[in-house]
Amino acid sequence: MKPFLDSTRDRRASVSRGIVLLLGLFIVTLLNDVASAQSKGAVNNKEKGADKVKSKKPTSDEPNRPRDYRSANFLLHTDLPKDEADELLKRLETMISLISKYWGRPNKQPLECFVVRDLSVWPQGAFPPEGLAKIEEGAGVTLTQTRVLRGTGEIVGAKATVYAVANRGIPQHEAVHAYCGQNFGHTGPIWYSEGMAEMGQYWKAGESRVNCHPEAVRYIRSSEPKSLNAIVNAREITGDSWENYCWRWALCHLLANNPNYYDRFRPLGLGLLMDKSDATFENVYGSMSKEISFEYLFFLQHFDLGYEVTLTAWDWKTKFRRATSSVPVTCTIEANHGWQASRLLVKVDEEFELTAEGAWQLSDDGPLLNPFGEEVETPKPTNVGAAVSKATKPKKTGSKTESKQEALPTMVPYQSNFTPGQLVGVLFNDYELGEPFAIPSNGNFKAPADGQLFLRCEESWNKLADNKGKVNLKIRSRDTN
Numbered sequence: 001m002k003p004f005l006d007s008t009r010d011r012r013a014s015v016s017r018g019i020v021l022l023l024g025l026f027i028v029t030l031l032n033d034v035a036s037a038q039s040k041g042a043v044n045n046k047e048k049g050a051d052k053v054k055s056k057k058p059t060s061d062e063p064n065r066p067r068d069y070r071s072a073n074f075l076l077h078t079d080l081p082k083d084e085a086d087e088l089l090k091r092l093e094t095m096i097s098l099i100s101k102y103w104g105r106p107n108k109q110p111l112e113c114f115v116v117r118d119l120s121v122w123p124q125g126a127f128p129p130e131g132l133a134k135i136e137e138g139a140g141v142t143l144t145q146t147r148v149l150r151g152t153g154e155i156v157g158a159k160a161t162v163y164a165v166a167n168r169g170i171p172q173h174e175a176v177h178a179y180c181g182q183n184f185g186h187t188g189p190i191w192y193s194e195g196m197a198e199m200g201q202y203w204k205a206g207e208s209r210v211n212c213h214p215e216a217v218r219y220i221r222s223s224e225p226k227s228l229n230a231i232v233n234a235r236e237i238t239g240d241s242w243e244n245y246c247w248r249w250a251l252c253h254l255l256a257n258n259p260n261y262y263d264r265f266r267p268l269g270l271g272l273l274m275d276k277s278d279a280t281f282e283n284v285y286g287s288m289s290k291e292i293s294f295e296y297l298f299f300l301q302h303f304d305l306g307y308e309v310t311l312t313a314w315d316w317k318t319k320f321r322r323a324t325s326s327v328p329v330t331c332t333i334e335a336n337h338g339w340q341a342s343r344l345l346v347k348v349d350e351e352f353e354l355t356a357e358g359a360w361q362l363s364d365d366g367p368l369l370n371p372f373g374e375e376v377e378t379p380k381p382t383n384v385g386a387a388v389s390k391a392t393k394p395k396k397t398g399s400k401t402e403s404k405q406e407a408l409p410t411m412v413p414y415q416s417n418f419t420p421g422q423l424v425g426v427l428f429n430d431y432e433l434g435e436p437f438a439i440p441s442n443g444n445f446k447a448p449a450d451g452q453l454f455l456r457c458e459e460s461w462n463k464l465a466d467n468k469g470k471v472n473l474k475i476r477s478r479d480t481n
């Protein structure tokens with residue numbers, strides 16, 4: 001465990017209590033949160049976590065009194081200075097528009113949020129005990145009061161209130177809970193509600209690449225992977241931790257963005273938010289559990305900031321077959337994708353000859369490389385089996401405005417024995433991957449095991465998106481029979 005996590009209170013509870021009233025039943029649900037990766041990192045960057053709520057003083061001499069700010073979907077009570085309060089409201093509005101679009105349900109009434117920077121400027125009794133406790137802890141909580149009809153249990157109204165410290169990320173995380181609680185009456189099981197609330201704070205329009213808190217990357221990449229079952233079927237008990245939020249986020253991020261699974265993820269989520277009894281992970285994904293486990297593990301082992309699940313989704317559909325000396329297996333491998341199906345089924349020690357044409361680049365203005373990672377200035381024929389580049393340099397577009405995103409840093413250095421741009425293979429067999437191996441530039445290689453051959457252009461896993469080009473391959477068996 002990282003030192004900065006030591007002070008984390010492993011405490012999280014989902015408590016419900018009912019108060020019977022004459023006309024109906026009010027149920028108050030608490031979604032308590034530990035200080036998130038976001039706030040932990042932020043706290044860590046300052047000197048001390050102990051005084052975190054008060055540690056950031058307003059810039060002016062006058063302390064900021066709590067004031068009310070309103071936007072289309074929020075009523076914000078905060079002691080943040082006006083410019084920061086406006087900025088927070090802007091971020092919350094952007095997020096609410098993205099998540100309400102995702103869940104297909106517009107927010108019905110303003111979400112009330114208390115966001116605290118300096119507790120000392122707030123009057124006594126400004127918060128209920130649960131809210132105060134979480135603010136003192138440097139975290140947040142969402143209280144949802146649900147009115148249900150006695151007898152039928154039908155939800156007839158819900159009101160959610162957020163109490164959170166002003167650390168970046170926490171108000172957004174809580175606001176996701178508040179939106180779900182107020183508009184659906186439920187927030188779903190812990191893995192879903194917390195995973196999606198974590199996603200909510202990172203959500204950007206039209207972007208699926210990983211941009212979570214860097215500490216979440218470091219933590220997951222340095223940990224023994226937590227199984228899918230351990231996340232989805234964990235008992236919802238107290239004693240939860242910051243670290244568990246990372247695993248839940250990872251699973252939700254994968255399922256919400258991977259084209260193999262996202263079609264089913266949204267309806268599953270809606271079912272969970274509406275408390276439908278058939279909306280369970282097992283019902284929805286049971287038939288794909290091996291595939292999900294494989295891709296989930298792969299994600300945990302390879303992701304970093306900037307990693308795109310859409311470019312690395314596993315190809316479960318392509319059919320594989322044996323090659324002969326006269327009938328090659330052909331395929332096209334794109335530079336900007338992860339492992340891709342070659343269509344070739346191999347037996348251990350079987351020998352092959354691969355010929356390639358085409359070239360690729362590892363960035364917009366990087367050199368043109370043949371499939372063996374060697375620079376090719378101009379199209380020129382090479383030896384048998386080696387690349388013949390027919391690609392022309394991509395035209396320099398006048399402006400690079402479109403699809404140009406800021407580069408995100410790498411948290412876990414990428415390690416590889418291969419040359420960047422080199423064609424690399426791996427064998428997939430019964431949901432296990434063998435050791436990757438390079439295809440040598442003479443094109444001759446021997447299968448190290450039985451399996452389906454997957455290929456890719458060697459490159460850091462979080463830097464595939466700006467790669468250009470593709471290569472067409474023919475693979476023949478060198479065995480005579």
Ligand SMILES: [Zn+2]
Nearest residue numbers: 031033194197
């Ligand atoms: Zn939460």
